[in-house]
Amino acid sequence: MKITGKHIVISGATSGIGLALTRQLYSDNKVIVIGRNTQKLKALAEQFKGISTFHVDLVNLDQLTTTTANILSEFAVIDLLINNAAVQNTPHFTAKDFDYSSIRDEITVNFTAPCCLIHQLLPALLASNSASIVNINSGLGLVPKTSSAIYCATKGALNIFSQSLNYQLENTNIDVQQVFLELVETPMSQGRGSHKISAEDAAQKIIEGITLGTTEHDIGKVKLLRLLLRIAPSLARKIMKKY
Numbered sequence: 001m002k003i004t005g006k007h008i009v010i011s012g013a014t015s016g017i018g019l020a021l022t023r024q025l026y027s028d029n030k031v032i033v034i035g036r037n038t039q040k041l042k043a044l045a046e047q048f049k050g051i052s053t054f055h056v057d058l059v060n061l062d063q064l065t066t067t068t069a070n071i072l073s074e075f076a077v078i079d080l081l082i083n084n085a086a087v088q089n090t091p092h093f094t095a096k097d098f099d100y101s102s103i104r105d106e107i108t109v110n111f112t113a114p115c116c117l118i119h120q121l122l123p124a125l126l127a128s129n130s131a132s133i134v135n136i137n138s139g140l141g142l143v144p145k146t147s148s149a150i151y152c153a154t155k156g157a158l159n160i161f162s163q164s165l166n167y168q169l170e171n172t173n174i175d176v177q178q179v180f181l182e183l184v185e186t187p188m189s190q191g192r193g194s195h196k197i198s199a200e201d202a203a204q205k206i207i208e209g210i211t212l213g214t215t216e217h218d219i220g221k222v223k224l225l226r227l228l229l230r231i232a233p234s235l236a237r238k239i240m241k242k243y
């Protein structure tokens with residue numbers, strides 16, 4: 001897909017990779033951003049002239065339904081939906097302050113909301129000549145680490161869901177793609193790991209993958225992880241466990 005003149009919906013564009021994607025895509029496309037923080041959305045609209053912003057906290061699925069209805073009333077056609085917003089919490093199941101609500105919200109934002117967003121925007125995606133749904137995934141969706149068990153599980157679920165959805169949509173104009181990212185320098189990865197790529201690099205590589213139409217686009221060290229999973233799976237698990 002050549003990414004010019006497209007209507008593009010991006011979730012979580014107020015920070016990190018979503019922000020970099022918006023910066024790289026807005027001048028040649030109509031970028032439609034959804035986010036939970038009205039101040040940040042306002043600042044984004046001032047920074048990137050011509051984008052449209054819609055407010056929604058993805059924890060609130062009723063609010064999401066209202067927001068997607070508002071998007072559809074303005075945009076009858078959507079060519080690209082990038083499910084990027086996510087959170088990574090670190091509840092440890094043996095910890096005294098273990099918080100069930102953090103699990104519920106993490107599952108909702110990372111998995112349930114992208115599913116709802118896809119379903120609710122489907123009429124506009126089906127109205128495109130050629131549409132793509134791009135789900136932003138992680139190496140942790142292939143092999144988990146010890147902390148952030150729920151985050152890893154939501155990315156694993158997103159992986160299987162994306163494959164199955166691709167089957168469901170195979171006779172339509174819509175293809176489903178996934179990007180598996182290595183560690184990227186963003187607020188989400190603060191205090192986690194080292195040797196990270198920049199959000200701008202990650203966004204550029206994501207855009208390259210979408211342009212090529214790659215169904216599963218592995219970025220950086222995820223390529224090595226896939227290889228290791230084939231030839232030495234227990235080593236791959238051992239490395240990722242401590243990640």
Ligand SMILES: NC(=O)c1ccc[n+]([C@@H]2O[C@H](COP(=O)([O-])OP(=O)(O)OC[C@H]3O[C@@H](n4cnc5c(N)ncnc54)[C@H](OP(=O)(O)O)[C@@H]3O)[C@@H](O)[C@H]2O)c1
Binds near residue numbers: 014016087136188189
């Ligand atoms: N960073 C990494 O190392 C890495 C590695 C692999 C995969 N990924 C994936 O890359 C994607 C982007 O992550 P990032 O690193 O750019 O993270 P980030 O900088 O923390 O950005 C996350 C975005 O999601 C939004 N968001 C979070 N909860 C939301 C909610 N309830 N409702 C609406 N929006 C919400 C945030 O909004 P606010 O600005 O309001 O907080 C922000 O715009 C995620 O899918 C992540 O899993 C990241």
